[in-house]
Amino acid sequence: MPSIKPFKEIKVEHPQSETAHLPRLPCRIIAAGPSGSGKTLTVIRLLTDPALYGGKFSRIVWMSPTSDVDVQLEPLK
DSSP states (O other): OOOOOOOOOOOOOOOOOSSTTSOOSSOOOOOOOOTTSSHHHHHHHHHHOTTTTTTOOSOOOOOOTTTTTOGGGTTTO
């Protein structure tokens, strides 16, 4: 009969924001609100400001039907 052994735990360290007000990475964040409420601006700032999450990611994937024409996304491009 084969023996069953648990997998070895893999510990991964993620770079963290310098502020204690933001969730620790990895995390999930939902930006929900009506049109014009500042969702895109807030997410762009979270992803680009070095005091927040800026420089913590090697790749950012942004999925939106208007991402090619949205001028607010220029800092991410």
